[in-house]
Amino acid sequence: MKKIRLYGNWKMNMTRAETTAFMSEFARSAKPLEAVMGRNLEVAVFPPFTSLWAANEAMRSVSGPMPLLGAQNVYIGDHGAFTGEVSIPMLKECGCTHVIIGHSERRHILGEGEPLIAKKMRACFDAGLIPVLCYGETLEEREAGRAFQVMERQLRSAVEPLSADESAQVVYAYEPVWAIGTGKSATSAEAQEVCAWSKRLLAEAAGRDIGTTVLYGGSVKGSNAKELLSMDAIDGALVGGASLKAESFLEIYTAYAGS
Numbered sequence: 489m490k491k492i493r494l495y496g497n498w499k500m501n502m503t504r505a506e507t508t509a510f511m512s513e514f515a516r517s518a519k520p521l522e523a524v525m526g527r528n529l530e531v532a533v534f535p536p537f538t539s540l541w542a543a544n545e546a547m548r549s550v551s552g553p554m555p556l557l558g559a560q561n562v563y564i565g566d567h568g569a570f571t572g573e574v575s576i577p578m579l580k581e582c583g584c585t586h587v588i589i590g591h592s593e594r595r596h597i598l599g600e601g602e603p604l605i606a607k608k609m610r611a612c613f614d615a616g617l618i619p620v621l622c623y624g625e626t627l628e629e630r631e632a633g634r635a636f637q638v639m640e641r642q643l644r645s646a647v648e649p650l651s652a653d654e655s656a657q658v659v660y661a662y663e664p665v666w667a668i669g670t671g672k673s674a675t676s677a678e679a680q681e682v683c684a685w686s687k688r689l690l691a692e693a694a695g696r697d698i699g700t701t702v703l704y705g706g707s708v709k710g711s712n713a714k715e716l717l718s719m720d721a722i723d724g725a726l727v728g729g730a731s732l733k734a735e736s737f738l739e740i741y742t743a744y745a746g747s
C-alpha cells in the first residue's frame with residue numbers, strides 16, 4: 489500500500505485551548521493507527537501562528553501518536569522591519585518542519601503573487617523547512633479552458649529557484665479553488681488527471697524523474713476519501729474543514745485503508 493500524507497490546514501480556526509484539546513483527542517484517536525504512522529501514513533497539522541506553541545507543548549507532554557507540525561505561511565528573511573510577518577527561525581523554534589506556501593486564500597484574498605511565492609520556496613530550502621506548495625485554478629479559469637496554463641505558470645515559477653533535488657522534496661498540493669471549502673470536491677478522475685500531469689511537468693522542469701509527491705485538496709472527507717486516495721497519482725490529501733476534529737480528520741485515512 490502506498491504511503492499517504494494527510495495534512496490538516498486549520499486556517500483561521502482553533503484557539504490555544506482548542507489546539508491543546510485537539511492534540512489529546514488526536515493521541516486517543518490515532519492509537520489504532522500507531523503501527524502505520526510514519527511508515528504508511530504521515531500526518532501533519534497546520535495551526536494558526538498563535539496556536540503553534542500550544543501544539544508544540546502538547547506534542548511534548550501528551551503521550552501517544554502525534555502529528556508533525558507546520559505553519560500556514562511564512563515570510564522571507566530571519567528578522568527585521570516586516571510588520572505582521574513571521575520568520576522561518578520563529579517557526580522552527582515552535583517545532584515546525586513544514587509550511588504551506590501559496591494557498592489559494594493567500595493568492596486570491598491576500599494578493600500574494602508568484603514572485604513572492606518563489607522567494608518563499610527558496611527561503612524554505614535555505615533555512616530547512618519543507619514547503620507544501622498549493623496550486624490550482626479558479627472556476628472561471630477552468631470554464632475558460634485555461635486551467636492547465638494557469639497551473640503550469642504557478643508550478644514553473646515556484647520551482648524555478650530550486651534544484652531538482654529540492655523540487656523533489658517539495659510536497660505539492662493540487663487544490664482547485666472551486667472545491668475549497670465548498671463541499672464540492674473534484675471527481676477522482678479530474679484530480680487524477682491534474683496530479684498525473686503535474687508530476688510529468690515537474691519531472692520535465694527538473695530534467696529528470698524526481699518522484700514527486702502530489703496531494704489533492706478540496707472538500708476531502710471520510711465519504712470521498714477512498715475514491716480520491718485510491719487514484720495512483722494522488723499521494724494524500726490537504727484537508728481544511730474535516731481536519732478540525734481529530735476523528736473526522738483520521739477517518740479520511742481509515743476510509744481509504746480500512747481500520
Ligand code: PEP
Binds near residue numbers: 499663669671706727
Ligand atoms: C484547504 O484549506 O486547503 C482545503 C482543502 O479546505 P477544505 O478541505 O475545507 O475544502
